[in-house]
Amino acid sequence: MDLGIEGRIALVTGADSGIGWHTARLLLAEGATVVMSDLDQERLDTAASDLEAPEGRLHAFAADITSLDSLADLHTKVADAVGDIDILVQSAGVTGAQGLFHEISDEGWTKTIETDLIGPVRLIRQFLPSLRRGGWGRLVLLASEDAMQPYDDELPYCAAKAGILALAKGLSRSYASEGLLVNAVSPAFIRTPMTDAMMDKRADELGVSTEEAIESFLVEERPYMELGRRGEPDEVANVIAFLCSDLASFVNGSNYRVDSGSVATI
Structure with missing residues (x-):
């Protein structure tokens, strides 16, 4: 299927494995230039070597989404390599602190929220000017079934992912008139x-x-x-790739659940 993104430039975080890696693979197959990012450059290079891409169409730069300095460095590297991005897929995250509420410390809460909510905020802030400049853009945020159906043994993660849904919805109201569409995807297991x-x-x-x-x-x-x-990671990546495409030109502020029915409500 032609997603209409040939020649577009995409940045995918959390791309050294799982959903992020499969998303990068699909976007490459559709003709996009892809920048992969994750924490460890060696693992990222290995992941990139497993993808088939014409010369100049795939780049890999390590970055920590919780660090303003690291994100600024990533932005510089991306701009030097490919210019402005058209597509941003934020897939980086951690399970974080687990246990019942009374068992989780302030540090556990803070580190989880820092990675799974504040990290995406910092990433988007860094690349938003790029996404706004072209008159066409796609921003897809990875949330989770936990955002709508919280589990009592991983509440920091649930709270962060609920924040991601609110963030996606709010951003979708701010920039759609400029051609930047914002959506979320919520996988389960x-x-x-x-x-x-x-x-x-x-x-x-x-x-x-x-x-x-x-x-x-x-x-x-x-x-x-x-x-x-x-679920298989490519089953989620298929939905992400659709939301990154011209086919999703009237989809904005949505949350697509890819969960085999895991969330009990409609």
């Missing part, structure tokens, strides 16, 4: 390094295999995931 780590930890705690931990998690913790499996 996707096969990524983040959920791999969660399931490995669960397996250790229960004394079972990782596959058994996944099966019991689906039954006990995610009963509304009607397909009865983890």
